Amino acid sequence: MVESNKANSAQDPALKSLLERMPPEVANSFTEEQLSHLHSALGARSWKKHSLDIRSTFPIPFAKSRVYFVLLMGRNRRELTRREKQISAITFALFVAVFIGFSTLFGLLVLYLIKSALGIDIFKGYSFGVWKWFKELWK
Known part of the structure; x- marks a missing residue:
């Protein structure tokens, strides 16, 4: 099972992105077990699976900035506090x-x-x- 997690953690884009944002000496210091746990924790994210996913930006009148908004709707898959x-x-x-x-x-x-x-x-x-x-x- 550790081997399958190892393969999954090596291919997970979220884990790769996380490791790329770290200094190389820190990213390389993780053991395979730690990487598999990181992969599991990142894999628990469910924001990729929404029935409704609207993301956009719009300009603020008379200002040089833009505002973004995100509207997500879907089944709640997490435990509530x-x-x-x-x-x-x-x-x-x-x-x-x-x-x-x-x-x-x-x-x-x-x-x-x-x-x-x-x-x-x-x-x-x-x-x-x-x-x-x-x-x-x-x-």
Whole structure:
């Protein structure tokens, strides 16, 4: 197994790039076992495998510099820390709450419009003005 890691570490472009950026005496000081562990650690990178990978730059108006942006999306393949799990749970709960709230308000709006279209008055002589606004949209 060490031999296969040895072959893999010698062909890994990320490992080669890492070693090339080091002083030669440091790069040559690694043992095969250390290189195989470096290869394993670098091989754990998953940013090459994204469903959506958009990278671009754009100029800043009235300045001589450019800004870059990266948008990556894909399946999360790494283990989350406890804090990340908590943030994820809170974010999911907020998303669900906002979705349920929006859906409820939309449902009430649809029911109100149906009630108004059928000419049903719950409070005599009072209107929220939603039906009038809705009819104006379609003129």
